[in-house]
Amino acid sequence: MSRPASREPESGSERQGISQGSDQGMLARATGARLWKDHGLLLWAHFLVPPGLAALVVAATFATPVLAGILAGAVLAIAAVSARGLLSRLSQAEEARLALTNQLIQSQKLAAIGELSAGIAHEINNPIAIIAQEAEWAAHLVGEAEKTGTADFAEVKDSLREVRAQVDRCKNITHKLLDFARKREPVLQEVDVVRIIEDMARLVDKEASYKNVTLVRDLPQDLPTLRTDAPLLRQVVLNLMTNALHAVDTGGRIQASARADGEMLEIRIADNGCGIQPENIDKVFNPFFTTKPPSQGTGLGLSMCHTLVTGMQGEISVESKPGQGATFIVRLPLRHSPLHAAGKNT
Amino acid sequence: MEINILLVDDESDFVETMVKRFGIRKMPIDSAKSGQEALAALAAKDYDVIILDVRMPGMDGLEVLKLIRERAPLTEVIMLTGHASLEAGMQGMNLGAYDYVLKPADFDDLLDKVRKAFERKQLNVKARKQGA
Numbered sequence: 001m002s003r004p005a006s007r008e009p010e011s012g013s014e015r016q017g018i019s020q021g022s023d024q025g026m027l028a029r030a031t032g033a034r035l036w037k038d039h040g041l042l043l044w045a046h047f048l049v050p051p052g053l054a055a056l057v058v059a060a061t062f063a064t065p066v067l068a069g070i071l072a073g074a075v076l077a078i079a080a081v082s083a084r085g086l087l088s089r090l091s092q093a094e095e096a097r098l099a100l101t102n103q104l105i106q107s108q109k110l111a112a113i114g115e116l117s118a119g120i121a122h123e124i125n126n127p128i129a130i131i132a133q134e135a136e137w138a139a140h141l142v143g144e145a146e147k148t149g150t151a152d153f154a155e156v157k158d159s160l161r162e163v164r165a166q167v168d169r170c171k172n173i174t175h176k177l178l179d180f181a182r183k184r185e186p187v188l189q190e191v192d193v194v195r196i197i198e199d200m201a202r203l204v205d206k207e208a209s210y211k212n213v214t215l216v217r218d219l220p221q222d223l224p225t226l227r228t229d230a231p232l233l234r235q236v237v238l239n240l241m242t243n244a245l246h247a248v249d250t251g252g253r254i255q256a257s258a259r260a261d262g263e264m265l266e267i268r269i270a271d272n273g274c275g276i277q278p279e280n281i282d283k284v285f286n287p288f289f290t291t292k293p294p295s296q297g298t299g300l301g302l303s304m305c306h307t308l309v310t311g312m313q314g315e316i317s318v319e320s321k322p323g324q325g326a327t328f329i330v331r332l333p334l335r336h337s338p339l340h341a342a343g344k345n346t
Numbered sequence: 347m348e349i350n351i352l353l354v355d356d357e358s359d360f361v362e363t364m365v366k367r368f369g370i371r372k373m374p375i376d377s378a379k380s381g382q383e384a385l386a387a388l389a390a391k392d393y394d395v396i397i398l399d400v401r402m403p404g405m406d407g408l409e410v411l412k413l414i415r416e417r418a419p420l421t422e423v424i425m426l427t428g429h430a431s432l433e434a435g436m437q438g439m440n441l442g443a444y445d446y447v448l449k450p451a452d453f454d455d456l457l458d459k460v461r462k463a464f465e466r467k468q469l470n471v472k473a474r475k476q477g478a
Contacts, residue, residue: 187469189462202448203435230462234446235439242436 040087047083051075119288123173127166134159134166186229186312193226193233193265194219197256200238204245204254212250215241218257226265228332232308236316239301240269240328246292247273247326264314265334270327276320284318305330349464350392351375354384354410355399355426360449364397367453381405385413393421395463397447397456400427400434408437415442420470422463426451 055072138159145151201215208215226233237256244254248271255270276284283289287303305328309316313333320326351368353375355361361377368375376391378384382405384396396414400407411423422444427434435446444463447456 187466187473189465189469199446200435203430203432203446206430207432230466231439231442231444238436238439242432245432 043087044083047086048076048079051079120173123288124170127169131163131166134162138163186232188227189230190225191228191230191233192223193258193267194221194223196230196234197237197258197267200234200241201256203238204241208245208254211245211248211252213245213248213252213254216253216255218255220259223258223265224260224334226332226334228312232312233332236305236308236330237267237269239305240330243301243328244269244271244273244326247271247275249273260334261331263334264331267330267332268327270325272325275322275324276318276326277322281318281320285316349373349460350394351460352384352387352391352393352396353377354379354381354396354402354407356380356402357399371457381407381410381413384410385417388414388418388421393418394467395444395460396421396423397426397460398423398443400425400431400438408434408441411438411441411443420467420474422467424456424459424463 052072052075055075056068058068058071058075060068138156141153141156141159145153145156197219198217201217204215241254241256248254253272255268257268257270259266280289280291285302285306287300289303306316309330309332315331317329317331318326319329351373353361353364354377355364356379358379361379365375365377376387376393378387380402384398387393388396398407398410398414402410407425407427411425414421414423423442425434425438425443425446426449427446428449430448438446444466445459447459
């Protein structure tokens with residue numbers, strides 16, 4: 001169950017005017033539709049050659065060239081008509097598939113926006129409630145002091161301090177959000193990925209040993225260096241490791257590995273923890289999505305990883321089966337596209 | 347090219363050794379014994395790389411890091427700590443520290459990281475100039 005974290009609409013998906021029908025019908029027709037687009041010629045040959053040959057065999061048995069010609073022509077014509085019908089159905093199905101993909105992307109976007117606003121509301125509501133209470137209490141205390149003429153403002157000060165603390169909490173949330181929205185321009189340097197993973201793993205080791213969790217490194221010594229933003233990559237690796245540490249039980253196992261895969265460098269952080277429920281796997285990179293109890297995670301870690309990795313021209317994905325742990329996969333291009341580099345200098 | 351380095355640590359023995367070791371390599375470094383001293387030094391001079399201890403009495407290293415990032419966003423900060431602390435590491439990274447070194451720091455390792463941090467600062471400065 002692998003899923004690219006960001007999905008771009010397929011090219012040509014802006015096509016309109018799709019035949020109506022039930023979703024199931026659309027899905028059924030969409031199966032294998034791509035064949036036509038990529039292998040049109042081959043399909044024509046597939047449908048025309050066998051009847052052509054059959055016609056020739058039949059003609060040979062009659063042994064008159066004229067009759068053979070007429071027969072071959074007739075069979076070819078029939079085959080052509082049926083193939084034409086089939087091909088047009090295929091292209092219809094292709095359009096139906098595109099329409100479905102579009103609908104899916106749209107509804108996922110809406111769901112993400114909905115979850116995001118619910119998350120913000122939830123995170124900010126708690127401190128606001130406390131601020132309201134404390135302000136009320138402070139007003140009450142000041143009123144009492146006014147009436148009685150005593151001047152003990154210790155409790156009022158306490159209230160104000162609490163208000164201040166809660167405002168800071170709100171500020172933290174909005175700052176994190178702003179950070180999240182801000183597009184950071186990465187600074188590219190030659191980076192030794194093995195070393196970065198090893199460095200970050202050392203930070204996690206001690207915490208892991210408290211939980212009796214082993215953090216295994218599977219890092220080749222001959223990995224090519226990567227041109228990327230070192231601090232951002234550190235942040236991603238550390239976040240994924242921490243995430244894995246939270247996911248495993250006592251005695252669990254986390255494995256950090258890296259390898260070169262063609263044009264890409266792949267980093268995998270795998271754990272044997274609780275895994276991700278299938279209904280959640282599409283949401284793990286959404287901001288504010290968390291399965292941890294409130295106050296134990298803002299749900300921003302993985303979405304931040306997603307933003308950072310995308311900013312580095314890479315992709316992040318997750319594979320998981322519930323109960324069998326999860327593997328987060330970061331893939332970064334070994335060579336940055338010259339297009340991107342040129343764009344940066346303007 | 348000379349790198350302007352500031353070492354911030356309250357352990358004067360450690361600071362002395364480091365100043366000496368950098369000095370042997372013809373890399374003079376400045377030092378500060380607290381967060382306040384560091385910020386004062388930063389106001390007076392443009393540093394390329396600051397090596398910052400996380401645990402210090404008074405102003406804690408992460409607080410200092412926040413202020414450095416605000417006041418001198420181009421200056422790169424390498425965090426330094428006596429023990430592996432995941433929490434401090436996460437916070438440091440999230441606050442924009444360039445890297446992290448565990449004490450007792452292997453000097454060559456630290457030197458390498460300082461050079462890398464400096465390289466990043468220069469790239470950053472260059473990118474800004476081209477962007478302006």
